[in-house]
Amino acid sequence: MLRIPCPWCGVRDETEFRYRGDAAVPRPEAEAGLAEYSACTYKRTNQRGWHVEWWLHVGGCRKLLKLVRHTVTHEIHAVGHPQDRLAAPPEAAPPGAAPP
Numbered sequence: 088m089l090r091i092p093c094p095w096c097g098v099r100d101e102t103e104f105r106y107r108g109d110a111a112v113p114r115p116e117a118e119a120g121l122a123e124y125s126a127c128t129y130k131r132t133n134q135r136g137w138h139v140e141w142w143l144h145v146g147g148c149r150k151l152l153k154l155v156r157h158t159v160t161h162e163i164h165a166v167g168h169p170q171d172r173l174a175a176p177p178e179a180a181p182p183g184a185a186p187p
């Protein structure tokens with residue numbers, strides 16, 4: 088189970104949160120057409136690695152937060168407010184790689 092550090096409530100169990108989608112995809116402008124909104128909503132990649140995500144703390148403060156989570160290890164790198172610009176950490180060298 089994930090333990091998510093809510094910026095307002097502190098560390099809580101994953102069961103208090105709901106995943107709300109990919110935070111890396113910019114929303115279309117207000118005057119954009121149905122095709123742009125449809126692509127933003129439904130055409131997503133299922134990427135492996137670090138992912139910037141929206142989560143809603145439904146069992147707590149009911150606020151939206153942004154976090155950076157690794158989709159394989161579920162490690163959480165950063166958590167912030169919706170307006171924060173969060174970045175993934177640099178990828179670690181694969182096991183057995185020569186040091187730089």
Ligand SMILES: [Zn+2]
Pocket residue numbers: 093094095096097144147148149150
């Ligand atoms: Zn909270």
